[in-house]
């Protein structure tokens with residue numbers, strides 16, 4: 001029994017999801033004729049109370065398209081230094097949009113309205129033009145940390161006042177919604193664009209959506225085509241998304257309980273020095289001087305447990321749909337025996 005905590009992207013479709021995929025009503029999506037994709041887009045837009053949605057192959061693509069739509073070359077994007085859009089999208093902000101980045105030092109990936117205010121460039125020919133704020137909820141490098149909703153509201157007000165676009169990388173927004181008992185509509189009201197992933201905690205093989213006003217999504221469809229993301233009969237994949245939205249959101253609470261159970265045990269072990277607070281499905285901890293993160297990951301692998309050394313002294317474990325209670329029990333027993 002392989003227990004794979006490397007990422008929540010490793011899930012494989014369940015029989016129910018596969019069945020839904022095989023029954024998908026498809027067509028050519030570049031012609032706007034794929035029934036399953038149209039249904040998924042409408043369903044997700046409605047869920048968030050936003051005007052329109054666009055299906056894409058990846059969350060990197062939805063984020064990069066959003067940034068392209070919100071900026072002009074030479075503009076500056078304000079975000080936390082650990083953001084996925086900055087760290088893990090291949091320098092796409094520069095490559096795709098010709099924009100630069102103003103990095104803020106947030107608390108576990110979360111920045112504040114006050115920090116944004118100080119980061120906005122003055123209206124001066126020497127300076128880049130601040131045009132977009134990009135947030136991440138939950139924050140991946142922040143260990144699945146969630147934003148406080150009141151802080152998000154303050155940022156919305158500020159972005160309106162200063163004429164900045166407000167984008168959310170919500171790859172794991174589903175986890176935040178469940179952990180904080182919030183609704184998609186609350187988020188739809190706040191942001192100009194939201195990217196959500198179906199391929200992470202919701203268990204789909206592929207897929208992300210970009211949400212926004214009709215006008216933004218119209219522009220985004222043009223950018224998606226330029227980026228090579230116009231797919232044809234991709235409704236087989238979209239059908240997995242529809243199934244996931246209907247069946248796999250509420251169950252995330254289970255992953256959160258499991259993450260807390262495992263973290264509680266890790267906190268008591270000698271190999272662990274510091275553990276980030278566990279708010280959702282991600283556990284990040286620092287190893288003690290005596291144990292490097294790759295060493296610990298190798299030890300776990302001997303017991304068929306896979307984790308990820310995200311730094312020389314940091315290990316990340318991610319809970320997801322394919323991790324059963326039985327696997328959690330085995331992991332806990334194994335961790336208790338590691339010196």
Ligand SMILES: *Cc1c(COP(=O)(O)O)cnc(C)c1O
Nearest residue numbers: 058059060061084136140169171
């Ligand atoms: C995974 C992830 C994405 C998108 O990644 P893809 O692999 O391109 O789908 C975006 N943001 C965050 C925070 C992520 O964790």
